[in-house]
Amino acid sequence: MLQDLFGKVKKRAAVEGKKKTSDMDVPQNLLFQCPKCRAVMLMDEFEENGKVCRKCGHHARLTAWERVRLTADPGSFRELDGSLMACDPIGFEDYPRKLENTRRATGLLDAVVTGICSIQGSPCVIGVMDSRFMMASMGSAAGERITRAFETALEKGLPIVFFTASGGARMQEGMLSLMQMAKTAGAAKRHSDAGLLYVTVLTDPTTGGVTASFASLGDIILAEPGALIGFAGRRVIEGTIKQKLPEDFQSAEFLRSHGFVDEIVSRGELRHALGHLLALHRGGERR
Amino acid sequence: MTTWDRIELIRSKNRPTIRDYIPLLFDGFVELHGDRLYGDDPAILGGIARYRGTPVTVIGQVKGRNLEENKRANFAMPHPEGYRKALRLMRQAEKFRRPVILFIDTPGAFCDMESEERGQGEAIARCLYEMMTLKTPILSIVLGEGGSGGALALGVCDQLAMMENAVYSVISPRGCASILWKDPSREKEAAEMLRITAQDLLELGIAETIIPEPETHADPAGMARAIDDYLSQTISNYLKIPIDKLLQNRYDKFRKIGQFLE
Numbered sequence: 244m245l246q247d248l249f250g251k252v253k254k255r256a257a258v259e260g261k262k263k264t265s266d267m268d269v270p271q272n273l274l275f276q277c278p279k280c281r282a283v284m285l286m287d288e289f290e291e292n293g294k295v296c297r298k299c300g301h302h303a304r305l306t307a308w309e310r311v312r313l314t315a316d317p318g319s320f321r322e323l324d325g326s327l328m329a330c331d332p333i334g335f336e337d338y339p340r341k342l343e344n345t346r347r348a349t350g351l352l353d354a355v356v357t358g359i360c361s362i363q364g365s366p367c368v369i370g371v372m373d374s375r376f377m378m379a380s381m382g383s384a385a386g387e388r389i390t391r392a393f394e395t396a397l398e399k400g401l402p403i404v405f406f407t408a409s410g411g412a413r414m415q416e417g418m419l420s421l422m423q424m425a426k427t428a429g430a431a432k433r434h435s436d437a438g439l440l441y442v443t444v445l446t447d448p449t450t451g452g453v454t455a456s457f458a459s460l461g462d463i464i465l466a467e468p469g470a471l472i473g474f475a476g477r478r479v480i481e482g483t484i485k486q487k488l489p490e491d492f493q494s495a496e497f498l499r500s501h502g503f504v505d506e507i508v509s510r511g512e513l514r515h516a517l518g519h520l521l522a523l524h525r526g527g528e529r530r
Numbered sequence: 531m532t533t534w535d536r537i538e539l540i541r542s543k544n545r546p547t548i549r550d551y552i553p554l555l556f557d558g559f560v561e562l563h564g565d566r567l568y569g570d571d572p573a574i575l576g577g578i579a580r581y582r583g584t585p586v587t588v589i590g591q592v593k594g595r596n597l598e599e600n601k602r603a604n605f606a607m608p609h610p611e612g613y614r615k616a617l618r619l620m621r622q623a624e625k626f627r628r629p630v631i632l633f634i635d636t637p638g639a640f641c642d643m644e645s646e647e648r649g650q651g652e653a654i655a656r657c658l659y660e661m662m663t664l665k666t667p668i669l670s671i672v673l674g675e676g677g678s679g680g681a682l683a684l685g686v687c688d689q690l691a692m693m694e695n696a697v698y699s700v701i702s703p704r705g706c707a708s709i710l711w712k713d714p715s716r717e718k719e720a721a722e723m724l725r726i727t728a729q730d731l732l733e734l735g736i737a738e739t740i741i742p743e744p745e746t747h748a749d750p751a752g753m754a755r756a757i758d759d760y761l762s763q764t765i766s767n768y769l770k771i772p773i774d775k776l777l778q779n780r781y782d783k784f785r786k787i788g789q790f791l792e
Contacts, residue, residue: 324792332734332789333725336710383788390785412678414701414709417724418736421678421700422787425686428658429781436663452700454651455639455679460659474651474679475641483641493646503649 277301293510302467302510304447306349307356307373310406314514315360315369323359323368324391328352329384329416338415345376354379354409357392359401363518365525368396368403374448378410381453385413386423389457393430402440402521407458411451424456431460440524442517445472445495445504459503463520465513466495466504533721536695537703540674544748548575548590548633548673549599554754555761556581556588562619564611568648571612573604573640576619578628582762584769587623589616589684590633593674606675607640610653613683617657624666629765632684635673637702639680654683661686662784663777667768671741671757672696672728688768688780691739691760692728695747698737699726735787739764 275289276282280299289296293313294303305313311320328346331338346352354376360369370392372379381389389405396403412420431441443461448471455474466472473493481488491497498504508516539545552559556579564570576589591608594600616632623630639650661668670687676698685698692698701709703721708714731737741760744752768776 327790327792330789330791333723335723384790387788387790412700414706414724416700416789418698418700418726418731418734419788421682422736422784424655424679424682425658425662425784426787428655429662429686429784432659432662433781452679455654455683456658457655459649459652459655473646474639474654475646479641480643480646484643488643492643501647501649503652 278303295510300468300509302447302469304374304408306375307351307371310371311356311358311360311369313510314362314404314406314517315358316362316364320358320360320369323357323395324388326352327384327388329382329413331415332383332419333415333417335415335417341377341415349373349375351376353384353388354381355385355388357388359395359399362404362514362521365518365521366401367521368392368399368401370403370405372406372408372446372453374408374410377413377415378448379408379453380410380413380415380420381423381427382413382416382420383423386420386426389423389427390430393427393434393457396439397430397434397437400437400439402442402524403434404442404444404517404521405457405461406444406446407449407453408446409449409451409453409458411453421452424452427457428460431457435460435462440521442520444508444513444517445470445498447471450474450476464503464505465508465516466498466506467513468495468507468509470495472498472504531695532718533697533727534703534718536697536727537675537721539695539747540697543595545593545674546747546750546753547593547595548635549592549595550750551633551673551754551757552579552588554751555758556586559588562622563615565614565618567614568611571604571609571615572602573606573608573636574612574616576616578623581629581631581765584765585626585628586765587619587628587630588633589619589630590673591636591680591684593635604640606636607638608636608680608683609640609645610648610650613639613653613657616684617660620657620661620664620668624664627666629667629669629769630664631761631765632668632670632687633673634670634676634681634684634698636677636680637675638677639683654679657683658686662781665773665777667765667771667776668780669761669764669768671760672698672737677702686780686784688776688783689739689764690731690737691741692731692737693741693753693756694728694743696728697721697726698731699724
């Protein structure tokens with residue numbers, strides 16, 4: 244039904260006070276409507292384009308596995324620590340049920356997938372956060388997976404590429420979550436001190452305790468166009484300053500103009516850009 | 531005493547601040563200003579002094595003792611330049627092999643437009659990153675409020691001590707209640723659930739020490755004596771540990787924090 248097809252988009256349109264007019268009768272999930280420019284395209288076409296709107300270039304969020312497929316050389320990815328998952332360490336209301344439901348809905352055990360792969364022939368460790376999993380908040384399990392990814396890269400003398408996305412530290416694990424910031428930043432430091440490359444790709448949305456830890460510590464920091472990147476949440480800032488923020492505030496473009504991002508790379512170019520950067524750090528053997 | 535009772539206590543006007551403690555604990559304190567990049571943040575105070583004869587670097591967030599002081603120090607909520615000043619002074623301490631003593635006392639890093647423009651997240655991240663391998667002992671003491679990442683930026687240390695009534699939390703109980711129940715007035719319940727007291731943090735393996743407070747905290751000299759007792763037993767021990775071992779222990783201390791299934 245049409246109502247189901249555009250249910251999510253419609254809700255948003257209503258909030259923004261805009262009316263959407265579309266009367267096509269098509270089965271669910273066959274069409275995609277861009278939430279930004281409202282252009283309608285075939286879902287297949289949209290997915291083939293890496294979930295980037297062909298009309299306006301809007302980058303929709305990817306799942307962790309979609310990102311791995313778009314980035315790693317075919318067949319090269321081997322997952323690390325795939326069975327590591329969160330528990331309920333401080334007895335936080337509703338947390339076990341929330342974990343259970345999220346796992347069922349996403350097929351993931353936690354918010355981060357890590358592994359070893361190659362990108363355009365260059366071996367590396369890769370980490371990807373998935374915003375569908377409790378907004379990719381970082382608790383003990385995510386922190387442990389991230390830390391181990393850095394440690395594995397260090398042990399094997401490999402560069403590491405991290406696709407970040409997060410709402411911040413996971414409040415449901417209390418202070419244990421906050422400490423994952425120190426743990427991951429420390430692991431990134433050790434990896435760096437060994438002279439190894441760390442590339443961060445900031446994706447939508449990267450905020451809070453992840454911005455304030457390993458996400459901001461890459462030797463090279465890339466970002467996808469239009470990604471929301473910041474420390475504090477928009478509403479928190481608006482509450483502090485008692486005024487509305489400009490539309491482009493905390494966008495990837497905003498961060499680049501303020502000196503916190505090396506380059507903005509569109510999704511279609513990303514694999515090549517990463518391959519190139521990794522190759523540039525491979526000590527001349529390609530000459 | 532409930533967690534909420536402690537929060538009310540540490541937020542009360544007569545709670546001693548870093549400005550009370552410095553003259554009571556240290557000799558010849560010299561304040562050093564500025565991050566050499568943008569400005570000087572009055573929400574973080576730093577400098578050098580002697581502690582029982584040993585030169586040390588002292589840094590901490592500045593809670594005001596009255597409204598005027600609070601306004602000047604932005605209610606102890608630092609901008610990025612505050613964290614960058616702190617890191618500059620820590621690197622200086624490393625150069626001269628001075629132990630670093632950090633006093634944590636903040637509701638959190640400030641959340642305004644300018645802090646975002648100047649990279650609040652990067653400033654905090656850089657502190658965590660550099661402190662993990664800073665080649666000199668680091669001791670952090672939570673005096674009252676330890677508010678999330680803005681507190682942790684001064685909390686990557688060899689030993690974390692909590693004043694008996696201090697709290698240290700990933701999110702303010704009010705923020706937690708707003709998100710969880712859409713009802714900020716349930717902050718007292720959230721405070722209990724988040725496990726943020728000194729005793730909680732000891733049990734979670736995050737803090738190593740609780741510094742007992744005298745009968746009333748409105749006694750800066752008594753509070754300073756308690757901190758002095760702790761520091762006098764601690765600093766000299768850390769100065770004896772070879773740097774490599776110190777850094778390995780520091781990494782391991784954070785490395786093992788977390789609970790998960792596998």
